[in-house]
Amino acid sequence: MTRPVDSGIIFLARIALAVLFLWSGVMKLLGYAGFVGYLHSKGVPFVQIAAPIATAVEVLGGLLLVIGFKVRPLALFMAAYTVATAVLGHDFWNIVDPALQRDMVIHFWKNIGIAGGFLLLFVTGAGRLSVDGARVPRGGLRP
Template identity: 50%
Template sequence: MKNFSLDGQKDEIVLFARILLVVLFVLFGWQKLTGFAGTIDYMTHVGAPLPTISAAIAVAAELGGGLLILVGFFTRPLALLLAVYTVATALIGHRYWAMTGMEQYAAMINFYKNISIAGAFLLLAVTGPGRYSIDRK
């Protein structure tokens, strides 16, 4: 059997992966920014420390960090920071172990979604942004 390789398309695939990885962050970061009062209320509801500051951090991380990774600027350090941020949001916002029923199930899905996304950010930190990025210019 012939070896399967995508080496010839590596940079295109890394670009596509960056786009897919940050879609969620950019969309929800924008939503958090445009509905900032609701974001503060949510932070209060989930028990985030200093809800207003937590909301500002969420907007900066999701919208700012997402857009910077999208264009490939400071990709490796931002990918590491977003991996940590994503695990932290899983622990703060999706505490499925303290819930029951369908609420627990939904929170568990979101918790493990965050853990998986953190893994993707770690992989991006190791691989780098690829050729199609500001970092490579």
Template identity: 40%
Template sequence: MNNTAILAGRTGLSLIFILSGLSKISGFAATQGYMHSMGVPGALLPLVIALEVGGGLAVLAGLFTRWAALGLAVFSVASGLLFHLDLGDANQFNNLFKNVAMAGGFLLLAAQGAGDYSLDRLRQTRTSIGHANA
């Protein structure tokens, strides 16, 4: 049950970032304009896309999960503070705390690890077998 829950959690946490990153590619100019309007250099957009898609895929696959989860946790809080800090607006308030909640999920994943259904576990198993045969 635990490994299945971890896989389901990784899937849920990762999909929002994968889909968001891919949508930024198709709406590149509009996203850059929005970033600029919020005081964030639009030149950072390729890095944002790489983090969202790459980090999301890493978490989904369970590859370098602890590091990817930490990176996405920091990104979630930073983007929440940069883009959703208007606490007088109920929608922005909710979006900020959704980001905080996602960061919490990523921190739990970083602490727990990817579980058995992951490339991290496969890598660990192969490394253990390699050392046993040496």
């Protein structure tokens, strides 16, 4: 069972992760042509499919994090997505400019750290302040 203070901290963690993905997803929508161009420049295959999927994952994933719905499977999915975006979008090993390479290294490891946060969310569940938490009886297992 999750203590109330734990649920509050888990809620804040969900919001912190959600803000990042909601912001990124909305920026992708607002600058969709630029995002598609970026994916092309990175050599991402099937950009016409990948771009709307990435945008939807970030917006819908962020919203689901905020409300705390199906957080355990969502956290695993978002961890995998975040690692994939690190490898595809922050490929520092292909950069020759030292300043740009340093920037890409930082972004790569930032994504790996975010994936770690999602793995912790998978272990803890959504907490009581969530749709998942509201669906479990108070004496039952935590969501």
